[in-house]
Amino acid sequence: MKCRDAAIWIILSATASGLPGSFAQSAAPAIPGVKPKPVATIPIRPAVQAPAETANAMAQSERLSLQSDLVWAGQFNGVISGEVSDRMIAAIKEFQKGQGGKPTGVLNPQEREALADTARRHQDNVGWKLLTDAGSGVRLGIPTKLVPQQSADATGAKWNSATGTIQIVLSRRKQSNPTAAALAEQEKKEPAGRKFDYSVIKPDFFVLSGMQGLKKFYIRGQFKGDEVRILTILYDQATEGVMEPVVIAMSSAFNPFPGAQGSGPPPRKTVDYGSGVVISDDGAILTDRQITDGCMAITVAGHGPAELVADDQDHGLALLRVYGAHGLTPLALSGGGTPSTVEITGIADPQSQAGGAAVSSTKASVAALGGDLALTPPPPPGFSGAAARDNDGRFAGIAVLKTAVIATAVASAASLQGVLMPGDTVREFLKSHRLGGASSTSDARAATVRVICVRK
Numbered sequence: 001m002k003c004r005d006a007a008i009w010i011i012l013s014a015t016a017s018g019l020p021g022s023f024a025q026s027a028a029p030a031i032p033g034v035k036p037k038p039v040a041t042i043p044i045r046p047a048v049q050a051p052a053e054t055a056n057a058m059a060q061s062e063r064l065s066l067q068s069d070l071v072w073a074g075q076f077n078g079v080i081s082g083e084v085s086d087r088m089i090a091a092i093k094e095f096q097k098g099q100g101g102k103p104t105g106v107l108n109p110q111e112r113e114a115l116a117d118t119a120r121r122h123q124d125n126v127g128w129k130l131l132t133d134a135g136s137g138v139r140l141g142i143p144t145k146l147v148p149q150q151s152a153d154a155t156g157a158k159w160n161s162a163t164g165t166i167q168i169v170l171s172r173r174k175q176s177n178p179t180a181a182a183l184a185e186q187e188k189k190e191p192a193g194r195k196f197d198y199s200v201i202k203p204d205f206f207v208l209s210g211m212q213g214l215k216k217f218y219i220r221g222q223f224k225g226d227e228v229r230i231l232t233i234l235y236d237q238a239t240e241g242v243m244e245p246v247v248i249a250m251s252s253a254f255n256p257f258p259g260a261q262g263s264g265p266p267p268r269k270t271v272d273y274g275s276g277v278v279i280s281d282d283g284a285i286l287t288d289r290q291i292t293d294g295c296m297a298i299t300v301a302g303h304g305p306a307e308l309v310a311d312d313q314d315h316g317l318a319l320l321r322v323y324g325a326h327g328l329t330p331l332a333l334s335g336g337g338t339p340s341t342v343e344i345t346g347i348a349d350p351q352s353q354a355g356g357a358a359v360s361s362t363k364a365s366v367a368a369l370g371g372d373l374a375l376t377p378p379p380p381p382g383f384s385g386a387a388a389r390d391n392d393g394r395f396a397g398i399a400v401l402k403t404a405v406i407a408t409a410v411a412s413a414a415s416l417q418g419v420l421m422p423g424d425t426v427r428e429f430l431k432s433h434r435l436g437g438a439s440s441t442s443d444a445r446a447a448t449v450r451v452i453c454v455r456k
Helices: 002-016 021-026 051-056 060-072 086-098 109-126 180-189 237-253 423-431
Strands: 128-132 139-143 149-153 156-160 166-174 195-201 205-212 215-224 227-236 271-278 284-288 297-300 304-312 317-321 341-347 359-369 372-376 386-389 395-407 412-422 448-454
Touching: 051 086, 060 086, 060 109, 060 237, 086 109, 109 128, 109 237, 109 359, 128 237, 139 166, 139 237, 166 237, 180 195, 180 205, 180 215, 180 227, 215 237, 227 237, 271 341, 271 386, 284 395, 284 448, 317 423, 341 395, 341 448, 372 395, 395 423, 412 423
Parallel strands: none
Antiparallel strands: 128 139, 149 156, 156 166, 166 227, 195 205, 205 215, 215 227, 271 284, 271 448, 284 317, 297 304, 297 448, 304 317, 341 359, 341 386, 359 372, 372 412, 386 395, 395 412
């Protein structure tokens, strides 16, 4: 009896000290007078992804949008190409410092929204618009408030400020056997007296900048066959603070031969994450068709496998069904017209929230662009298929992704842009499948689920 009590006492003592019971039974009792040797420990630190790795994991459209916003915020003076660089990471850190945050090089959702707001304010101040020249088909960005006076003739188009402090000239001509070097040399001589401080000459385009009298100038030229297109920007030094980001944005938006290269669809991810909106309590889920396209398997996180039962290719909508689901909370889909700003509620990509699956919201402005309602800034990764609501909390539509051609300084790149699919369009789609009349909630967070697509 005493032996048994002693054994129990040893086990209980070891367990109370924090050792598992199985280990405590085999541990030797301490020897009086002998000090145990300290056990060396090695701290295990979680791996931290470098800012460049995080940026490279973004979709091309997200990197383009990020670089564009950094340009407009005055932090980035590089080419808006979507390529990750030390300069881009440094620009992100500078913006974070200016916001009073920690310069990590990776923007959190609040910082990304603040950056987008800053960029949007600067664009609005100068009247930034993407235009197509009727005479040549050239696509370019113009600060319409800075250069309200426009004229055009057979050789191109011109935009001027009221006082002539800012001039933008788009010229076009035919030239036999042009080369970038020959075109650049010609620009250096006409007009006389230009002083150059920067030049880049590539096989099919060239860039020059410097001083022309008391004005700064920037020239970008490109050719295709015997067609030559040249953009020239002249501005007084006194306007440099305003014009510097405008010039960078204009250079990157300049697309002299739209559709000439790189217009194929962007590559799709092996595993894609999107958001879905609960439509009925028995498992009907509405989401973005782009997310469900080409999937081997679709899963609604927390509820199981889902089947694609219908889609609308023209409007980018997809209807899923989770069979056997019960107790889901559908979203109220009644609403008014198209608002100028919306709040989008979705679930960000796991990589954007350290593996998490939290529901969050972001704001975006809505503007007509080429027949679509473009969302600026575009929804974060994982938000495609998310519900958008107006300032009064009413359903305004679904945020979807749509393939678009984005003009950059390198080429025309096919990418995905955020588009608001209006509430009326969504309701018509659901009505055609006899959905949308269930009891519902106005709480978009309660009606939001994560949609996961696995492709080959």
